[in-house]
Amino acid sequence: MTPPRAAVSRQPLRQLKNRIATGLITAGGIGVLLAILAIGVFLVWETLPLLAWDQTFAFSKLSPLAWGTLKAALAAMLFALPIALGAAMYSALFMSARLRSRVKPTLEMMEAIPGVVVGFIAGLVLAPWVERHLASTLALLIWLPISAGLAGVLWHMAASRWRQWLPLSWAGLWLLPWLVCMVLLALWFAPLLENFLLGGDLRRLLEQHWGMDYATRNALIVGIAMGFAVIPSIYALAEDALADVPTSLMEGAQALGASRWQALWKVALPAAGPGIFSAVMIGAGRAVGETMIVLMASGNMALLSVSPFEGMRSMAAAIAIELPEASPGGLTYHHLILAALVLFIFTFLVNTLAEVVRSRMRRRYHKAGRHS
Amino acid sequence: MNRFSSTPRRRLLDALWPWLCAASVALSLLMLAALLALLVVRGLGHFWPATLEEITLRSGAIVAGQPTREAPLPQAEGFERLYFTANRDIDGVSWRWVNLDDIVSRSTPSDLIRLERNPWGDFIGRLAGVETGGQLLREDQAWRYLTQALALPQAERPDAELLLVTTDGQTLRQSLSGVSQALAPNAMSWWQKMHTWSRNVWQFLSQGPRAANTGGGVWPAIFGTVLMVILMSVIVTPFGVLAAIYLNEIAHQNRLTRLVRIGVRNLAGVPSIVYGVFGLGVFVYGIGGTLDSWFFSDTLPSPTFGTGGLLWASLTLALLTLPVVIVATEEGLARIPDAQREGAVALGATRLEMLVRIVLPMAIPAMLTGVILAVARAAGEVAPLMLVGVAKLAPQMPVDGEFPYLHLERKFMHLGYHLFDTAFHGEDVQAAMPLVYATALLLVLIVLVLNLTAIFLRHYFRRQRGSEC
Amino acid sequence: MLASLDSATASQAPVTHFSSEHSALSINQFNLAYAGKSALRDLTLSIPRHRVTAFIGPSGCGKSTLLRAINRLHDLNESVAHSGNIQLEGQDIYAPQMNVTELRRRVGMVFQSPNPFPMSIYENVAFGLRLQHRLPKRQRDDIIEWALTSAALWDEVKDRLHRSAWQLSGGQQQRLVIARTLAVQPDVLLLDEPASALDPISTLKIEELIRNLKSQLTLVLVTHNMQQAARVSDYTAFLHTGELVEYGPTDQVFTNPRLQRTENYITGRMT
Numbered sequence A: 001m002t003p004p005r006a007a008v009s010r011q012p013l014r015q016l017k018n019r020i021a022t023g024l025i026t027a028g029g030i031g032v033l034l035a036i037l038a039i040g041v042f043l044v045w046e047t048l049p050l051l052a053w054d055q056t057f058a059f060s061k062l063s064p065l066a067w068g069t070l071k072a073a074l075a076a077m078l079f080a081l082p083i084a085l086g087a088a089m090y091s092a093l094f095m096s097a098r099l100r101s102r103v104k105p106t107l108e109m110m111e112a113i114p115g116v117v118v119g120f121i122a123g124l125v126l127a128p129w130v131e132r133h134l135a136s137t138l139a140l141l142i143w144l145p146i147s148a149g150l151a152g153v154l155w156h157m158a159a160s161r162w163r164q165w166l167p168l169s170w171a172g173l174w175l176l177p178w179l180v181c182m183v184l185l186a187l188w189f190a191p192l193l194e195n196f197l198l199g200g201d202l203r204r205l206l207e208q209h210w211g212m213d214y215a216t217r218n219a220l221i222v223g224i225a226m227g228f229a230v231i232p233s234i235y236a237l238a239e240d241a242l243a244d245v246p247t248s249l250m251e252g253a254q255a256l257g258a259s260r261w262q263a264l265w266k267v268a269l270p271a272a273g274p275g276i277f278s279a280v281m282i283g284a285g286r287a288v289g290e291t292m293i294v295l296m297a298s299g300n301m302a303l304l305s306v307s308p309f310e311g312m313r314s315m316a317a318a319i320a321i322e323l324p325e326a327s328p329g330g331l332t333y334h335h336l337i338l339a340a341l342v343l344f345i346f347t348f349l350v351n352t353l354a355e356v357v358r359s360r361m362r363r364r365y366h367k368a369g370r371h372s
Numbered sequence B: 001m002n003r004f005s006s007t008p009r010r011r012l013l014d015a016l017w018p019w020l021c022a023a024s025v026a027l028s029l030l031m032l033a034a035l036l037a038l039l040v041v042r043g044l045g046h047f048w049p050a051t052l053e054e055i056t057l058r059s060g061a062i063v064a065g066q067p068t069r070e071a072p073l074p075q076a077e078g079f080e081r082l083y084f085t086a087n088r089d090i091d092g093v094s095w096r097w098v099n100l101d102d103i104v105s106r107s108t109p110s111d112l113i114r115l116e117r118n119p120w121g122d123f124i125g126r127l128a129g130v131e132t133g134g135q136l137l138r139e140d141q142a143w144r145y146l147t148q149a150l151a152l153p154q155a156e157r158p159d160a161e162l163l164l165v166t167t168d169g170q171t172l173r174q175s176l177s178g179v180s181q182a183l184a185p186n187a188m189s190w191w192q193k194m195h196t197w198s199r200n201v202w203q204f205l206s207q208g209p210r211a212a213n214t215g216g217g218v219w220p221a222i223f224g225t226v227l228m229v230i231l232m233s234v235i236v237t238p239f240g241v242l243a244a245i246y247l248n249e250i251a252h253q254n255r256l257t258r259l260v261r262i263g264v265r266n267l268a269g270v271p272s273i274v275y276g277v278f279g280l281g282v283f284v285y286g287i288g289g290t291l292d293s294w295f296f297s298d299t300l301p302s303p304t305f306g307t308g309g310l311l312w313a314s315l316t317l318a319l320l321t322l323p324v325v326i327v328a329t330e331e332g333l334a335r336i337p338d339a340q341r342e343g344a345v346a347l348g349a350t351r352l353e354m355l356v357r358i359v360l361p362m363a364i365p366a367m368l369t370g371v372i373l374a375v376a377r378a379a380g381e382v383a384p385l386m387l388v389g390v391a392k393l394a395p396q397m398p399v400d401g402e403f404p405y406l407h408l409e410r411k412f413m414h415l416g417y418h419l420f421d422t423a424f425h426g427e428d429v430q431a432a433m434p435l436v437y438a439t440a441l442l443l444v445l446i447v448l449v450l451n452l453t454a455i456f457l458r459h460y461f462r463r464q465r466g467s468e469c
Numbered sequence C: 001m002l003a004s005l006d007s008a009t010a011s012q013a014p015v016t017h018f019s020s021e022h023s024a025l026s027i028n029q030f031n032l033a034y035a036g037k038s039a040l041r042d043l044t045l046s047i048p049r050h051r052v053t054a055f056i057g058p059s060g061c062g063k064s065t066l067l068r069a070i071n072r073l074h075d076l077n078e079s080v081a082h083s084g085n086i087q088l089e090g091q092d093i094y095a096p097q098m099n100v101t102e103l104r105r106r107v108g109m110v111f112q113s114p115n116p117f118p119m120s121i122y123e124n125v126a127f128g129l130r131l132q133h134r135l136p137k138r139q140r141d142d143i144i145e146w147a148l149t150s151a152a153l154w155d156e157v158k159d160r161l162h163r164s165a166w167q168l169s170g171g172q173q174q175r176l177v178i179a180r181t182l183a184v185q186p187d188v189l190l191l192d193e194p195a196s197a198l199d200p201i202s203t204l205k206i207e208e209l210i211r212n213l214k215s216q217l218t219l220v221l222v223t224h225n226m227q228q229a230a231r232v233s234d235y236t237a238f239l240h241t242g243e244l245v246e247y248g249p250t251d252q253v254f255t256n257p258r259l260q261r262t263e264n265y266i267t268g269r270m271t
Helices: A011-052 A055-093 A097-110 A115-132 A134-157 A160-165 A168-198 A202-210 A219-244 A247-255 A260-289 A292-297 A315-322 A331-371 B008-045 B139-151 B190-206 B219-250 B255-267 B272-295 B310-335 B338-346 B351-380 B383-388 B415-425 B429-468 C063-070 C100-106 C121-132 C137-150 C170-183 C200-213 C226-232 C250-255 C260-266
Strands: B053-057 B062-072 B079-084 B095-099 B103-107 B113-117 B123-132 B135-138 B161-165 B171-175 B179-183 C023-034 C037-048 C052-056 C080-088 C107-110 C188-192 C218-222 C235-240 C243-249
Touching: A011 A331, A011 B219, A011 B255, A011 B272, A011 B310, A011 B351, A055 A097, A055 A168, A055 A219, A055 A260, A055 A315, A055 A331, A055 B008, A097 A168, A097 A219, A097 B008, A097 B429, A115 A134, A115 A219, A115 A292, A115 B008, A115 B351, A115 B415, A115 B429, A134 A168, A134 A202, A134 B008, A168 B008, A219 A260, A219 A292, A219 A331, A219 B008, A247 A260, A260 A331, A260 B008, A260 B272, A292 A315, A292 B415, A315 A331, A315 B272, A315 B383, A331 B255, A331 B272, B008 B429, B062 B095, B062 B123, B123 B139, B123 B171, B135 B139, B139 B179, B190 B219, B190 B429, B219 B255, B219 B310, B219 B351, B219 B415, B219 B429, B255 B310, B272 B310, B272 B383, B310 B351, B310 B383, B338 B351, B338 C107, B351 B415, B351 B429, B383 B415, B415 B429, C023 C063, C023 C218, C037 C063, C037 C080, C037 C218, C037 C235, C037 C243, C052 C063, C052 C226, C063 C080, C063 C107, C063 C188, C063 C218, C100 C107, C100 C121, C107 C170, C121 C137, C121 C170, C137 C170, C170 C188, C170 C200, C200 C218, C200 C226, C218 C226, C226 C250, C235 C250, C235 C260, C243 C250, C243 C260, C250 C260
Parallel strands: C052 C218, C052 C235, C107 C188, C188 C218
Antiparallel strands: B053 B062, B053 B103, B062 B079, B079 B095, B113 B123, B113 B179, B123 B135, B123 B161, B161 B171, C023 C037, C023 C080, C235 C243
16 A cells, blocks of 8 residues: 655745744743843842941841841741641651541642731731730640640540540541640630739739730741741641651661651651751741731831840831832832842742752652662 | 659650641641631621620610620729720710620610711611601601612612611711611511622622721722732743743753752742832832833823832732742643653654644643642732832722723732731721721632632643543 | 674674665664763664664663664753764765754654554644645545554544544554654654553554565664564664674574574573
């Protein structure tokens, strides 16, 4: 059978089109990448005029802001790290696969909640509540972990029938009502305790005994609100890192007689270490740059104080408030751009570090996978 | 502790730490659920016609209002309750804290009414009569006349004067033209309340703000947000896709490409406010200022493009979301097996033909996911917009019947900023709170729905491809 | 072509030569390095027209690399360097004036695992055609029917031409890929272990197809299945660590190999 013959070739045009398109894509791609690069160039360029001015002034203006930024980020990390890492360990190592496939996207969804909403809740709902119930809040922060341990103790003491009904692999879900009860218990009990032990108002006590001022919107509030906002990003990355550790490693360690706790410390954490590190870095980067939450929940006073009950003003919030009013070319304008540059460089470096560490780890796993 | 005395610390740790971790998951879920529940209850509950109470105080005074919340007394035992009493024109205030111990009796009389008025906000009290055309209607007749009149469009409503009486006996004349809604919530059936509720929700979505953001709706903010996001996607999609194609398909895969890729990824982690600074410095002051001096020099010094506006906001957010689109598209491109590319090339396709006919169609779901994620991020982003073009109350919509119809230089309203502004710079934050909750709920819903769409799209296409391979 | 058992001459492996009118491809002193590592060393052989030539050898010996070099698929990878030349009908395919897309049309290639495009069966076969020509639908349909018939697939798919190609079985997909390649009427068809991912019955069908196709074009087959090489090929080249060890008519290579190395491989003493 002979093939039917075809005619009319389109050769030259095709090559030309290909060449033009490749050129255009290259130009466009490089252009876009350059535009992104331009952010850094612009910030540096606009900061240069500051060199002509007195340096000490810039320093004195920026240092409270830098401190505020650090304080806010620190508070957020203090709140977020235990929860995010604990949640990551639980869902990577213990949670049932079915529950995990639901819970993980839900928690990742948390990340999408706009900062302005979190900030609003923190500044206008949480802050006044905490101001009225300071003792209860602190009691909650201490009581909740204890109550979780209590649940564990009760579970170990319970009959095996109960244990099958409420397995550890679903504990993330059935601990919810337990926690709600514990919260209510703490809220009911804390004021009584406050009266009994401290003889009344904790806030007044703080003020009289330690001379600590209490601002409605303070580092505690920012910590909780921004912690809430960074939990999902830390959780997601740390969970990925832990879930990537081959289960055979953990099982092998336990087969050798290590307890689960030892297997975690000696095997899983070292193996997932870089991944967890980069998760924490990325969380920190986010906490440093978050604007709206700090703006709405911190009171925005540029203070140099370590007290968790006083407010602060972060660099991002200062930019958001002051830059629209600053006249272009003025000293304030350049100072704020310097603040933006610092933010840019810091987050960029932190993220790069995290990314490099992570890709190193991934390559190592690939190698391990090939050899096994 | 005695139970674990053999190797106490280790045994205890081994038994307890999984529970601490499990509790972290539960706590995160709890916080998320609490946040969403709070938004839903407060945001949607506001539109429900709340029962009005009439209370008699120990002093003999009679107060009518909507109970809002209770709190313990600051310096003493007991509780106090906050009532929304409206009638700002008569009392000077519209909120009142009442000590629970002072209340002698509470009742919910069915003839209490609530009027939504402009100016002066709500009125709570009784309708004594309606005067229209020299005729005086009373009791049921008056109420019926009022509801019928309010059912008509604004322009067709008759001239009338309402005679109102507050619960403490003060009278007031109010012209019908200033009234936008009249309710007697205590006399309404559940079904009627439902009806009113849905009408209120609709008004919230479709009307502009009134009475310094304490009433009305958020339509201009929704419109501004959507328009800005659409403009942004139109800008970000082609450039993001172009850059991703260049990085993944054309550029030499060497150390530099890897560096660039890491850089692009990391830009997604750069704070949004930094993009705002860039937008203000380059787009607004740089390009906008230049445009002004070239084309709009007659209106200087009042700026046209040299101030924040729709175009600059869209451009800034496009830059902000560029990494999202690039990363998502690149992931999609990387997932396409090289066998497909080689198959096309082995048939004599040029690189362009391979890209256009094989690679890009297969990468469309990934691009779509990227754009949706970008839109979700942009819709919730407020900080950069504070620098490049959002307004508390934009006098004109950015789209109107005037040439050139789309006004890129105008300021616009944005849901997120509207929320921030009403909650923190409003005149009567207490009164605006319900609307702030509603706005927050709306914003969260929009962002969550967009994210869910992206997740489902990704999931759907991945599964579809998996089954066909 | 006399057998020599002298191991000293083994490195200077004799080459089967065909006069230029019988040779479709001739490879002359071809070297190829991948990221600085030598993958093909000093290959010289010529491949006869309208015959099936099989490349055999242990994995990593460079047989697939050679196949891809003939199609210039290494162009997509920058870290590949080569020297020497490969001539298709007397033209150097690496010459600067060579049109790569035209070369790839003339030298079709079928890969190890079937890679139909995510489109209908009809569109898969029409893909190459649409690139080359603007044809009236009638004529295009004819060519598609002819290509599918040549690939022994027409009867199985003629009622579902517009269904997705991904719904076909693995063997059908591989024949579809062959049909897709035939539709642009190549002179040479390179097959890179075309049956390694298929079940025995599909493998037999592909082998039968290969035997039938040699009346139309020149076929080069890479396989690590010795029986398959023996069943379908006319000539066999044995490659080892990037070098050509032995090349000759299949009967001779399999029944009476000149070199001990070849025999070891064929009898399974070396893998």
